[in-house]
Amino acid sequence: MTCTDSTLKPFDSPESPGSTESTDPATGEGWSLKLWGILAVLCLVLFLDGLDVSMVGVALPSIGNELGLSTTSLQWIINGYVLGFGGLLLLGGRTADLLGRRKVFLIALTVFAIASLVGGLVDNGTLLIASRFVKGLAAAFTAPTAMSILTTTFKEGPARNRALSVFSVFGASGYSSGLILGGLLTSAGWRFTFLMPVPFAVIALIGGYFLIPRDRPADAGGHDLVGAVTLVTGMLLTVYTMVSAPTRGWAHPMTLGSFAVAAVLLATFFFVEKKVAHPLVRLGLLRVGTIVRANLAIIALFGSYLSFQFMMTIFLQSALGWSPLKMAMALLPAGIIVAFGSPFVGRLVDLYGSAKLIIAALTSLSVGYLWFLFAGSDSPSYVVAILPSVILLGLGFALGYTSIMAQATSGVDDSEQGLASGLVNTSAQVGAALVLALTTALVTAGSHTASGAGTAGFEQFHPGLILVTGVALVGLAITVSPLVRGRSLRGRSVRERRAEEEKELAEVN
Structure with a gap:
């Protein structure tokens, strides 16, 4: 979940890792230990950013029981982080440009670690939500700055592509692994889900201090x-x-x-x-159809997936009485599919194109939600009702994340790659927050209209399940629409269609 500003200048130091002779610019092989160390630091930070979105979600019922928080208040523990993260992502990359990547990275990572520590120690719901918001703000600076450091450290071509591939795997794995780690840690105590990132953030901070070279701020520009x-x-x-x-x-x-x-x-x-x-978003990009569809698709993907996870967390633990560990193991197949499947999606994009994979992803998500909507009950069978949905959702997220990112930045001028990447990541975070807010409102209302009001029965979640299914289906329809319109134009060659797309992008750029 990252963005970057591709207008950043290369490191001015002659000792910059991007210029070291141990790196072969043609093959990207022969990286020095320092290069691997920098990449490890950046990947660890991205892993923690993604981990925090999903890991804390598993602990929500335990947090609510101990601190006396309602479902409405609990969603702010997630949305506080997501909104802080998404709201300042675009500004975070520009700040690194103006003040220096290394400086911004280290300061933001320090704030991230402190906010994590505070969140694990407080006994007040309001303070807990506030710490989550501050932590999201810090992540809004660490994530794009980490991407900026990567793209200026590794030369464009195979070396950078290889580094980005490793980087992306850690991002997707962090998000999917949060469910498992959250279950394990919550079994020992929900506070561990907040405290666990602290030592790893400190390790990344120390590594970044010694490994990331100093850089000069940009000579011009503004906030x-x-x-x-x-x-x-x-x-x-x-x-x-x-x-x-x-x-x-x-x-x-x-x-x-x-x-x-x-x-x-x-x-x-x-x-x-x-x-x-110096706008956060150059609105001309929103006239490009592929970019607009990618941003709407990421809202459908993240909004529905995060909201479904929120409902499943409450339903399985509060209604069915499952332990956090049991719930984590039940959702494990999705995490495995995302972690091990994401590295191969890039090859599928090259073979079939991003649009077809986005369609496959949103179709898989929609079927998964529908399956649980109709097969679920107050006493659902794991094999019949839950497992098929978990597999379909894992497959949909794995296919969708990488392919949407590819479509969102495809054909965009190098000087605006950071803007396009930041825009789609902002859409993911802010869109997820809005869908989750509406889902929470429907679930809360459902608790008062369902039979046995006040209980967390399956009927209470029907409106929310219908919403997330509808969000995924709308995203699917938007993605399919240009392909349906294009059936009458089959006679045109791929080169001709691509030329028209490039012309459209050139006009906007």
Whole structure:
């Protein structure tokens, strides 16, 4: 879940790893120990960023029981991190450009470690959510800065592609491994899910201090602080309003007023992006169909997947009484598929194209959600109801993540690769937060309308399951639509179609 700013200058030091003679720029082989060390530090940080999204989710029922938090409050433990992460991702990369990658990386990683420690020690729900938000803000700077360090350390070509492949595997593995590690750690105590990243962040901090070379800040440029503030504030207010609306009432003046203020803030963001000299998002990119579809697809992927995981965590532990470890083992197949399948998706993209793989991914997710919706019950069979869904979701996430990233950055000018990457990652995080907020609202409302109100029976989750299925299906329809329209144009060669796409991108660039 990363972004980068490809306009960053190479390291000015002659000792930069990117220029070392031990690296063969043609093959990428023969990396020095220092190069491997830098890559290991960056991969560890990305692993922790992804891990934190899913690992804490397993601990939510235990946190709620000990701290007396409702389902509505629990979702903020996830959304606080996700919104802080997604809201400032684009700004994080630019900050590294202006202040220096090494400096920003080390400072943000220090804040990440401190916030992790605080989250594991507090006994107050509000402070816990606040620590998660701060941690997400720190990740918004570590993730894009790590990518920037990687792309300026490893030369473009096979060496960089090889490094990016390893980097991406750690990102996907961190997200999928969180379920397993979360189950193991929560069995010992939910606080360990917050404390576990601390020593690893310290290791990465020490390694980064000694291995990552110093670099000079950019000579020119500027921040888009107004854009960053309006985007984050608008998203936070939108999510808060969605979560509180079922209790307060959708037609309540406070609800309507909050939505209106959020709309004004987001409209201001788009207005600012048109006027400011250094925008977070150059809106011209949103005229490219493939980029728009990739961003909508990542919302469907992350939004539905994270929301389904949230519901499964509460249902299996609160309704069925499963232990965190038992739940983690039940979801293990999805993590295995993602961890071991992701490295091969790049080859499939080369063979079949990103669009077909995105279709396959969203189809797999949709079928998985539908299967559990119709096969699930208050006493579901693991083999019949849960396992097929878990396998389909793991397959869908593995296929979708890499292929969507490929489509989101394909054909974009080198100077805007960072913007395109940051845009799709921001869509993933912010989109996931919005879908999760609406899912939580539906599940909360369902607890009062289902038979046996107040219990976490399967019926309570029906509205949420219908929502995540609908989100995945809408994403699938958007991805399929250009292929359906293109059937009448089969006679045109791939080269001709590609030439038109390149012309469209050139006009926007």
